[in-house]
Amino acid sequence: MAKQEDQFKKVVAHAKEYGYVFQSSEIYDGLSAVYDYAQNGAELKKNIREYWWKSMVQLHDNIVGIDAAIFMHPTTWKASGHVDAFSDPLIDNKDSKKRYRADVLVEDFAEKLETKAQKEIKKAEKRFGEAFDKAEFEATNPKVLKYRAEKQALLDKLGKLLEEEKLDEVKAFIEELGIACPVSGSKNWTDVRQFNLMFGTKLGASAETAMDLYLRPETAQGIFVNFANVQKTGRMKIPFGIAQTGKAFRNEIVARQFIFRMREFEQMEMQFFVRPGTQKEWYDQWKETRLKWHLSLGLGEENYRFHDHEKLAHYADAASDIEFNFPFGFKELEGIHSRTDFDLKAHEKFSGKKLQYFDPELNESYTPYVVETSIGLDRMFLAVFSNSLQEEDLGDGKTRTVLKLPAVLAPTKAAIFPLVKKDGLPEVAKQIVADLKWDFNVIYDEKDAVGKRYRRQDAAGTPFCITVDHQSLEDNTVTIRHRDTMEQKRVKIEELSAIIDQEVNMKHWLSKM
Numbered sequence: 032m033a034k035q036e037d038q039f040k041k042v043v044a045h046a047k048e049y050g051y052v053f054q055s056s057e058i059y060d061g062l063s064a065v066y067d068y069a070q071n072g073a074e075l076k077k078n079i080r081e082y083w084w085k086s087m088v089q090l091h092d093n094i095v096g097i098d099a100a101i102f103m104h105p106t107t108w109k110a111s112g113h114v115d116a117f118s119d120p121l122i123d124n125k126d127s128k129k130r131y132r133a134d135v136l137v138e139d140f141a142e143k144l145e146t147k148a149q150k151e152i153k154k155a156e157k158r159f160g161e162a163f164d165k166a167e168f169e170a171t172n173p174k175v176l177k178y179r180a181e182k183q184a185l186l187d188k189l190g191k192l193l194e195e196e197k198l199d200e201v202k203a204f205i206e207e208l209g210i211a212c213p214v215s216g217s218k219n220w221t222d223v224r225q226f227n228l229m230f231g232t233k234l235g236a237s238a239e240t241a242m243d244l245y246l247r248p249e250t251a252q253g254i255f256v257n258f259a260n261v262q263k264t265g266r267m268k269i270p271f272g273i274a275q276t277g278k279a280f281r282n283e284i285v286a287r288q289f290i291f292r293m294r295e296f297e298q299m300e301m302q303f304f305v306r307p308g309t310q311k312e313w314y315d316q317w318k319e320t321r322l323k324w325h326l327s328l329g330l331g332e333e334n335y336r337f338h339d340h341e342k343l344a345h346y347a348d349a350a351s352d353i354e355f356n357f358p359f360g361f362k363e364l365e366g367i368h369s370r371t372d373f374d375l376k377a378h379e380k381f382s383g384k385k386l387q388y389f390d391p392e393l394n395e396s397y398t399p400y401v402v403e404t405s406i407g408l409d410r411m412f413l414a415v416f417s418n419s420l421q422e423e424d425l426g427d428g429k430t431r432t433v434l435k436l437p438a439v440l441a442p443t444k445a446a447i448f449p450l451v452k453k454d455g456l457p458e459v460a461k462q463i464v465a466d467l468k469w470d471f472n473v474i475y476d477e478k479d480a481v482g483k484r485y486r487r488q489d490a491a492g493t494p495f496c497i498t499v500d501h502q503s504l505e506d507n508t509v510t511i512r513h514r515d516t517m518e519q520k521r522v523k524i525e526e527l528s529a530i531i532d533q534e535v536n537m538k539h540w541l542s543k544m
């Protein structure tokens with residue numbers, strides 16, 4: 032645990048030091064759970080967004096993208112259920128005055144049982160060595176089975192109490208489990224209350240006529256209310272999808288995991304409209320497609336897992352999370368939800384407008400079912416960034432800090448150095464920058480010894496360093512160094528563009544899916 036926390040601290044510090052993520056309004060001591068993306072962070076975020084957009088919109092001829100407004104008519108949120116049901120159960124510790132999500136307290140407690148099960152598995156792995164059959168052990172070891180059954184029983188009970196809105200029993204459950212406040216260590220809890228997560232604001236100048244609005248807590252509703260408009264103007268035939276990326280706002284209570292849980296964040300969502308009865312097929316297919324998208328970035332298959340929901344939201348008939356192995360353990364990165372016809376039916380009812388589709392093949396009209404894929408851009412950023420940050424042992428007591436971002440997402444693709452600041456080398460290096468910058472984000476750097484410049488770019492995540500030396504003046508060649516292997520090769524200046532393109536072009540990465 033201490034090691035995990037350590038790694039997480041390093042991630043946060045590195046993100047600041049190398050111009051990726053700053054705390055919002057830091058000069059005023061910051062704003063809790065709000066962050067700004069800095070010069071490198073903005074580029075990385077843009078590249079992730081583009082990688083998603085290309086794969087979802089550009090490469091699917093039946094998916095189109097829109098950009099709906101953050102403000103929406105307030106009835107939207109009545110229809111979607113957010114006004115009545117978008118809330119978290121909260122509990123305060125009377126001694127520390129800290130506020131927690133009651134469900135998270137119980138879930139964290141249950142997770143400790145999983146940690147115990149994992150310990151048993153690790154112990155056995157050591158004992159049996161090569162002959163160890165993990166699946167067999169997990170399925171038969173009495174201790175592992177006991178821990179997991181206990182964990183499941185806790186989660187089942189929690190799910191039932193929340194579903195039945197028995198908040199006083201949730202409090203009793205927390206007391207029964209002996210859960211203490213991590214800050215004060217006391218078990219002196221208030222009652223559990225529901226707290227709506229939407230931020231309210233007002234539209235209009237005068238107090239009497241102003242209209243109460245919400246900042247959208249998800250981008251999905253902007254797609255549902257535009258369903259008929261897009262279907263007609265785009266002459267879309269079912270099955271088809273509408274995608275968008277954009278900001279969403281939630282007044283999160285437990286917000287202490289850097290950009291994992293923010294109050295202002297960005298979502299990348301796609302709602303896929305299908306014939307009723309076919310939703311299960313599409314749900315399975317989108318789970319598979321989305322996992323392939325993640326795997327195409329090469330962050331390691333072992334770092335992803337599905338978590339199928341047993342307790343479903345009011346609108347869903349199936350739901351699964353793609354969880355990622357963050358520095359603080361496996362947590363939700365993306366949700367894939369089979370949302371039935373709940374949203375379109377609800378908007379039809381509240382707006383009085385028909386939101387149906389005439390299916391020419393069946394010769395009938397129906398309300399389409401929806402399968403959605405919903406990923407947090409900031410969480411994806413954290414997944415990529417934390418996984419890429421590595422401390423490498425180079426032997427002889429030497430180490431280097433390297434940010435092994437997938438080259439396709441790296442903010443800067445290449446740094447170009449003159450070996451020395453004289454003899455015409457800077458001019459050649461600057462000309463290379465001038466030529467490459469039409470296609471790639473590149474930078475020029477002449478400060479410090481070359482070794483130090485390499486280390487700086489390694490830590491910043493730049494996949495290539497190109498060095499101009501005296502030989503370059505004679506034969507138009509330079510050395511190109513790869514961040515991950517540190518291998519250096521002598522190549523012709525005119526080949527640079529093709530070499531970089533081969534490694535950073537989205538086409539090469541996405542075609543692996």
Ligand code: ATP
Nearest residue numbers: 283291292293296363364365366405406407409410
């Ligand atoms: P969680 O259970 O972690 O609160 P959620 O199930 O409420 O997440 P969804 O409503 O399904 O999340 O939103 C879809 C995606 O949006 C999530 O998978 C996550 O990547 C992202 N997301 C949700 N809330 C936040 C947040 N506060 N900060 C950053 N990303 C978020």
